[in-house]
Every structure is written in C-alpha cells, then in structure tokens.
Amino acid sequence: MWRKRRRRKPLTCPQMKSPLRLIMKSLMQRRRVRPDWLPELEGMDWFCLTCGCLLSEDDSVSGEHCSHEVTDVDKAYEQIKEKLSDWISELQGRSENIEDLVSELELAYNSVEDQCVETEAAMQAQNEEMMALVMEQYNNMSVSMEEEKKAKLEQLYDQIVSFQENIDSAKATLETTTREAETDARVSSEMK
Numbered sequence: 001m002w003r004k005r006r007r008r009k010p011l012t013c014p015q016m017k018s019p020l021r022l023i024m025k026s027l028m029q030r031r032r033v034r035p036d037w038l039p040e041l042e043g044m045d046w047f048c049l050t051c052g053c054l055l056s057e058d059d060s061v062s063g064e065h066c067s068h069e070v071t072d073v074d075k076a077y078e079q080i081k082e083k084l085s086d087w088i089s090e091l092q093g094r095s096e097n098i099e100d101l102v103s104e105l106e107l108a109y110n111s112v113e114d115q116c117v118e119t120e121a122a123m124q125a126q127n128e129e130m131m132a133l134v135m136e137q138y139n140n141m142s143v144s145m146e147e148e149k150k151a152k153l154e155q156l157y158d159q160i161v162s163f164q165e166n167i168d169s170a171k172a173t174l175e176t177t178t179r180e181a182e183t184d185a186r187v188s189s190e191m192k
C-alpha cells in the first residue's frame with residue numbers, strides 16, 4: 001500500500017531551461033546525423049549550456065548568448081553525459097535507500113502482525129479460562145441453591161404435618177367434650 005508512486009517530473013538541468021531529454025536529443029541528432037541529411041543542422045557546432053540549444057558560430061558570439069556558457073557540441077555532449085551519469089548514480093542510491101526503507105517497513109509490519117496474532121491467542125486463552133471459572137461458580141451456586149430449596153421444602157412439609165396433627169387433636173378434644181356434655185345432660189334428666 002506504500003508503493004504508490006508519484007508522477008515522474010521531467011528531469012531538468014538546473015543550469016538550463018529546457019528538459020534534459022530534449023537537449024540530449026538535439027545533441028545526439030547533431031552527432032549521429034550527417035549534416036547533409038539534415039541541412040538545417042549544418043554548421044550548428046556550438047551549444048549554449050545556459051539556454052540548452054544548438055548554435056551556429058555566428059549565434060555563439062552574438063549578444064544574446066555573450067554572457068552564457070557556450071561550448072562546442074562534443075564538449076557539451078560529454079559534459080551533459082557526465083552530469084546525467086552523476087544523477088543516475090544519485091538516483092540509484094536514493095532508490096536503494098527507499099528499498100531499504102520499504103524492507104524495514106515490511107519487517108515492522110510483520111512484527112506488528114505477529115504480535116497481534118500472539119495477543120489474540122493470549123486473549124482467547126484468558127477468555128476461555130474466565131468462562132470455565134464462571135461456569136464452575138455457576139454450577140456450585142446452583143447445587144447449593146438446590147440443596148437449600150430442598151431443606152426449606154422439607155421444613156415446610158414438617159410444618160404442614162404438625163399443623164394437621166394439631167387440627168386432628170383439637171377435633172378429637174372437641175368431640176370428647178361434646179360427648180361428655182351430652183352424657184351429663186342425659187344422666188341429669190334421668191335423675192329428675
């Protein structure tokens with residue numbers, strides 16, 4: 001994701017106005033092509049490094065370029081070629097630095113990723129441990145609640161039984177008393 005590249009800007013020589021590509025093209029054209037093939041280049045043996053253009057001998061001494069750095073085509077070609085190879089070396093160095101940086105970033109990313117995986121596993125284990133503990137506590141609690149419930153039910157049952165016994169005994173006492181009262185009444189009426 002960090003491999004997004006910026007649009008490449010055309011290489012421009014700091015001392016010259018035209019992009020280097022165009023300067024090199026015109027210089028190479030001048031060197032390789034015989035003047036009779038391109039008659040307009042005939043006599044263009046000079047080069048203004050300040051403006052980045054080919055000049056005829058007359059142009060090279062004209063007022064327009066008198067304060068500029070003017071040299072013959074072959075020297076200009078060598079000079080610019082040297083400059084370009086310096087730039088290329090510098091760019092290669094920078095590119096290596098960037099590659100190193102990318103490797104470092106990749107290493108850092110991988111190490112963070114590994115750490116995440118480890119942390120996730122540790123958290124998962126902790127979670128499972130906690131879950132087991134909670135389940136154990138829940139089971140213990142439900143067993144003790146069940147026992148308590150059973151004891152209370154037994155107590156209640158005993159109370160009901162004792163209450164029933166009290167009612168039965170009160171009923172028996174009442175019946176006895178009624179019977180005695182009836183007997184007493186009968187005896188006293190017979191005695192009259």
Ligand SMILES: [Zn+2]
Pocket residue numbers: 048049050051052064065068069
């Ligand atoms: Zn010039």
